[in-house]
């Protein structure tokens with residue numbers, strides 16, 4: 001089976017106060033050394049085939065089309081990336097608009113994922129984002145002109161000052177741009193971020209209000225043709241992220257770069273959070289143990305709206321699923337949290353809101369079964 005390739009690009013112009021992704025301030029010389037280090041890892045692979053390549057960050061567009069093109073060429077040569085491979089570049093609209101977007105397309109990028117977060121100025125400024133709506137409009141227009149039609153925008157839910165009306169404005173902004181994909185993530189206050197330090201001062205929606213915003217977003221996105229296919233992801237005309245779907249299906253992917261994670265030959269692994277260490281020793285990574293077990297399979301697949309097939313689940317479990325498991329499912333279905341249909345189970349949008357606790361509950365039933 002073809003795997004995916006994830007390349008972490010750990011550079012940003014400035015740190016956003018809520019973000020805990022690993023990144024350092026962009027430096028041109030370091031970016032060139034980093035590119036060489038990534039290519040040396042790519043070239044260490046022989047005989048593995050891939051059909052998706054994802055540049056995540058950080059702010060990957062800061063690398064420029066030439067370096068991105070070199071990494072894509074190396075991946076094509078070593079992983080036999082096919083002509084229809086999905087090649088995604090995460091980008092920040094503020095810096096991307098100062099670049100030649102068509103050069104990224106020529107380098108091989110055919111999918112763009114941009115952090116819009118909100119189309120409302122007050123929300124953007126409370127998130128410490130410096131781009132404008134005009135930057136986003138410009139980048140989407142230029143990307144489409146260059147032939148990149150598969151464009152995703154990120155929206156953030158549960159931010160300071162967000163209301164249903166302001167969220168609707170952001171959703172309508174995305175829909176008017178006619179992008180093919182939208183990711184809508186709930187703001188999480190992560191330790192070791194400036195937001196965490198001043199969390200007591202942040203005026204964030206409480207859990208019930210945040211849940212309402214999520215259900216509102218699901219409904220409004222669906223009304224505009226963005227079909228939910230994962231807990232936080234919505235696509236028009238089947239433009240699902242092929243790369244990210246590999247994660248949720250528990251499929252294997254090669255991870256490369258500082259702070260990147262990967263899953264190969266049944267083993268999960270990660271790289272340390274240091275650009276310097278990665279450049280000095282690009283092939284050294286740390287094992288995170290065996291992956292692909294039953295719990296992981298269940299948790300990851302239940303993120304998808306298609307859920308899991310009960311027969312596949314039983315096969316992974318190694319025995320028929322116990323009656324107590326089915327009784328739990330019936331109760332969750334009666335409560336409108338789970339759908340049971342065509343031999344599969346999946347979450348409703350309401351179920352997604354408490355999916356962690358439902359999954360723990362179901363796993364507990366299975367673990368207690370003798």
Ligand code: SF4
Nearest residue numbers: 012015016019057058
């Ligand atoms: S949110 Fe994006 S642009 Fe902001 S610091 Fe994190 S990775 Fe960089």
